[in-house]
Amino acid sequence: MSFSEIRVRIAPSPTGYFHVGTARTAIFNWLYARHTGGKFLLRIEDTDVERSRKEYVDVILDGLKWLGLDWDGEVVYQSSRLQSYRPFALELIERGCAYRCFCTAEELTQKRQTAQQAKVNYHYDRSCRNLSAEQITAGLEANKSYVVRLKLPLEGKATFDDVVLGTLEKDYHELDDFIIVKSDGNAIYNFAVVVDDHDMRISHVIRGNDHMTNTFLQVEIYKALGWDLPTFAHLPMILDLNRNKVSKRKGAKGITDYQHEGYLPEAVFNFLTLLGWSPKDDREKMLRRELVDVFTLEGINPANAVFNPEKLLWLNGEYIREKTNHEIAVLVAPMLVEKGLTTKYYLETRWQWLMKVVGLLKERCKLLTDFVEMSSYFFTDNFEYDAKGAAKHFSPEAVKLLTALAEKFAAVSELTEIKAEEIVRTYAEELQVKPAVLIHPTRLAVTGLTAGPSLFGLLEAVGRDKVCARIKRAIVYIESAK
Numbered sequence: 001m002s003f004s005e006i007r008v009r010i011a012p013s014p015t016g017y018f019h020v021g022t023a024r025t026a027i028f029n030w031l032y033a034r035h036t037g038g039k040f041l042l043r044i045e046d047t048d049v050e051r052s053r054k055e056y057v058d059v060i061l062d063g064l065k066w067l068g069l070d071w072d073g074e075v076v077y078q079s080s081r082l083q084s085y086r087p088f089a090l091e092l093i094e095r096g097c098a099y100r101c102f103c104t105a106e107e108l109t110q111k112r113q114t115a116q117q118a119k120v121n122y123h124y125d126r127s128c129r130n131l132s133a134e135q136i137t138a139g140l141e142a143n144k145s146y147v148v149r150l151k152l153p154l155e156g157k158a159t160f161d162d163v164v165l166g167t168l169e170k171d172y173h174e175l176d177d178f179i180i181v182k183s184d185g186n187a188i189y190n191f192a193v194v195v196d197d198h199d200m201r202i203s204h205v206i207r208g209n210d211h212m213t214n215t216f217l218q219v220e221i222y223k224a225l226g227w228d229l230p231t232f233a234h235l236p237m238i239l240d241l242n243r244n245k246v247s248k249r250k251g252a253k254g255i256t257d258y259q260h261e262g263y264l265p266e267a268v269f270n271f272l273t274l275l276g277w278s279p280k281d282d283r284e285k286m287l288r289r290e291l292v293d294v295f296t297l298e299g300i301n302p303a304n305a306v307f308n309p310e311k312l313l314w315l316n317g318e319y320i321r322e323k324t325n326h327e328i329a330v331l332v333a334p335m336l337v338e339k340g341l342t343t344k345y346y347l348e349t350r351w352q353w354l355m356k357v358v359g360l361l362k363e364r365c366k367l368l369t370d371f372v373e374m375s376s377y378f379f380t381d382n383f384e385y386d387a388k389g390a391a392k393h394f395s396p397e398a399v400k401l402l403t404a405l406a407e408k409f410a411a412v413s414e415l416t417e418i419k420a421e422e423i424v425r426t427y428a429e430e431l432q433v434k435p436a437v438l439i440h441p442t443r444l445a446v447t448g449l450t451a452g453p454s455l456f457g458l459l460e461a462v463g464r465d466k467v468c469a470r471i472k473r474a475i476v477y478i479e480s481a482k
């Protein structure tokens with residue numbers, strides 16, 4: 001192989017959202033480049049003018065940046081390379097490796113229908129493969145439209161080696177003399193990919209195994225052009241829990257969705273890395289730099305990978321707990337503002353408060369959005385009570401307990417965590433009840449929720465006066481609900 005350095009690429013088509021499969025391919029390429037000290041290049045395959053859109057390009061670039069996948073050099077836009085392909089097709093014609101096919105669309109349709117009626121697989125009958133020089137000149141002079149087809153061997157097997165799947169082969173009888181240039185003069189997809197990869201000096205093509213059929217054709221193009229083959233690595237499919245291919249149609253989310261739903265890029269990155277690759281030990285949570293250290297193509301598993309959303313959620317929680325309160329506050333603050341829970345984070349006191357709230361909730365949150373869902377009572381006194389919780393814990397008996405507790409709380413100069421715990425436990429002993437009997441209605445009164453962080457720390461954070469006021473508010477609520 002004459003590649004002097006390792007150069008990999010991803011070549012997404014900007015025709016929709018940034019699919020998790022594309023992100024996984026990007027991550028594997030990126031890891032391989034960073035592991036080997038090679039280059040990770042980005043080519044946007046935007047030649048399908050009907051379906052490609054500028055905003056989808058932005059979605060891809062934003063998604064790559066969010067995942068921390070920095071690419072080397074300029075982005076290559078395939079649409080700017082449309083003139084690059086034809087000269088190679090002409091060279092192939094001259095060398096007798098490709099030929100002009102003047103068959104009309106009607107003729108081909110006819111042949112296809114005949115094959116269908118005879119219930120045999122349609123193959124182009126190669127009727128233009130051996131046209132005489134005169135026939136070709138006549139066609140060209142008559143301005144007949146033509147496509148260019150690659151001349152494939154008639155016998156034997158097309159074959160290539162794949163790092164993940166081993167040696168693959170296909171009988172040449174199964175392949176047609178396929179078109180490389182359309183009648184409008186534009187290159188067909190597979191031809192463009194080979195020329196692009198060659199021009200970009202791509203040494204390793206790492207992509208989803210849905211491209212396998214393309215690879216057989218692309219290998220024939222490399223061979224015809226006399227170019228060295230890159231190393232191929234085809235990645236396993238990603239299946240959902242029902243063992244269906246993960247697809248948009250079946251409700252699969254894009255990278256942007258995960259971003260908005262409160263996932264951390266570190267977690268998504270780590271999770272996607274494990275879809276089809278493993279460090280060959282039990283590790284699951286692995287930091288980016290650890291992954292760069294150990295990632296090899298040999299670690300790719302050919303078996304289909306299963307996308308387990310629970311595992312992603314678990315990993316996300318793990319990564320949340322690794323962040324400092326400040327780091328989380330930076331990410332959560334805009335969400336709280338958007339939810340209308342607060343503003344003014346430039347105020348130091350406000351920021352300190354937010355960090356405190358984050359610290360209290362961190363153990364319980366699996367998503368950044370959980371901080372918003374679970375924290376409204378830290379920002380407003382005007383919350384509703386969880387209906388089921390109220391039915392269970394807001395009894396006439398609770399009014400008595402809450403009234404007494406509010407009095408005890410009000411009597412201390414500062415309601416610290418320790419003090420709050422002491423008051424609740426002593427009172428429970430006095431009443432000869434379990435502390436939970438007091439804890440449940442108190443939590444509901446002070447937060448509106450039935451679960452959350454440790455009650456005593458929470459009471460300290462909310463503060464004596466607010467705690468007492470909220471207990472009184474709950475008592476009014478219980479009495480009015482009678």
Ligand code: GLU
Nearest residue numbers: 010011012013045193207
């Ligand atoms: N444009 C192709 C895609 O979006 C990728 C082609 C390739 O990696 O060779 O799936």
